Amino acid sequence: MRKPDLMGKDQKMNNNNNNNNVKSKLRKGLWSPEEDEKLIRYMLTNGQGCWSDIARNAGLQRCGKSCRLRWINYLRPDLKRGAFSPQEEELIIHLHSILGNRWSQIAARLPGRTDNEIKNFWNSTLKKRIKNSNASTTSPNNSDSSEPTRDVLGGIMPINEHDLMAMCMDSSSSSSSSSMQAMVFANQLDPFSMLNNRYDMANAASFADMSACLSQVGMVDGLYGDYGMIEPNKMGLERDLSLPPLESRSIEDNGAPIDVKSHNNHINNSCFNNTDQIQNHNSKVEDLFGFGNHGQGENFRMGEWDFEGLMQDISSFPSLDFQVQ
DNA sequence: AACAACATCAACCGCAGGCAG
DNA sequence: TCTGCCTGCGGTTGATGTTGT
Known part of the structure; x- marks a missing residue:
């Protein structure tokens, strides 16, 4: 993959002119673990807003566009990683x-x-x-x-x-649960602790497993979607924040090589080991945040259609033999 | 073992559309 | 209406991993 590039092409060109504008300070290329963590922390605590503001306020030397892409494609909690079934x-x-x-x-x-x-x-x-x-x-x-x-x-x-x-277009308007709220609560209202307390998706045998797991805590809604209008305290619960395996790839951060594997391990090791923690807090969370009230004035759009409905539809297909638990 | 060719995928780029001033 | 900013999308690039010779 691309090496982190402190200076993009245009920046390199500008550099000769000692162009000290903001753009010339923007990083490009691969994201370092530190940058990921900054973005995750910011998103967990502040939620989604103007991406250029996010980039600035999170202390990232990235353009908002880059932050958005990184979040959407890599960091957002509702991502399912791994091979396509x-x-x-x-x-x-x-x-x-x-x-x-x-x-x-x-x-x-x-x-x-x-x-x-x-x-x-x-x-x-x-x-x-x-x-x-x-x-x-x-x-x-x-x-x-x-x-x-x-x-x-x-x-x-x-x-x-x-x-x-x-089937695809008939989207149910059922919104997601206030899963971010749950996650915050499940971590004693300390969103930062979530960085060290994540559910390890690698342990989930399949998406159906995860769905089953989440459905137990009323979280199956909003597991996916169009990236979500993530607001403070309204983000996906116990989806992992683990990163996809970059395996032994290493990247550099300010010239210092970063072991991505250990970075991923760092992330993964801090995931939930099981769903107990989730379930233990479930009732309280629901009481507090009203999980039963899906779609009641929530702005957190995690999907335009009802996944459970679709999964049921799909599972009824003769040729598709997987079942939603 | 060394090299080449191919495969993978994160990230970039440019554009379009929406929106506010 | 015009302008500028922001977001989202699709195409593309290029670094790295894998496989073949």
Whole structure:
């Protein structure tokens, strides 16, 4: 990946002129663990606002755009990391056949996935797979509309596009729970402690596991979505803040190499080890913050549609054998 | 072991649209 | 209406990892 670049291209050009404006101080390139932590802390305590303000107030020498991207694609708590499941692949392929390269819309229909992630996945994997599949199975005249259409992966797409569109577009307005509030409460109202007390998503066998876990604490809503209008004390609970495995990659921070692996371990080790902590606080949190009252005047839009509903729909598909717990 | 080719994916860039003044 | 700022989106880049020779 890109090395952290204290001076971007234009900054380097400006540097000769001793251009001391703000822009020339902006960092570019990979984010260091310290920067991540700054942004996480700021977002947890202050919530989402004007990104340029966030960048400034969080003490980050980054442009707001960069902060937004980092948060959306990497740091936000409701992200699901890891490989795409076959079901997700199928959904992506089918949604792409309908929506085209509207990655944000596709991402909005895939829990915990970002448009960037899906875009990369499509360009790097699915595109080729489809190409190969088409090359090997070019048998025209399979247009019997009464039959379930077979997608490029060989799975049966049991619904027509209209149904799928309806399924995708028919978003329930159920909003997320006040999960950030819960997280704050679960950490004795100390948002900073959350940095050291995260649920390790790596321990979750699957997204369904996580859904089941969260549903127990009334958190399944808002697990995903269009990045959320995150307000103070209204952010996703016990989704991990762990970072995706960069493995042994190392990055530099101000010239000093940073072991990303240890950085990730630092993050991961501080995650919740189990859901006990969540559950222990559940009733109190619900009492205090009214978890039962989904969608009552909350601005925290974590999704435009009802994930549970979709999961039920999907799980009812003959070709999709995973079930929502 | 060394190198090349390919794959992956975080991050950047430029543009468009919305909104306020 | 114009201007500037901000956000969001999609395309692209390029560093790094992996695989093949």
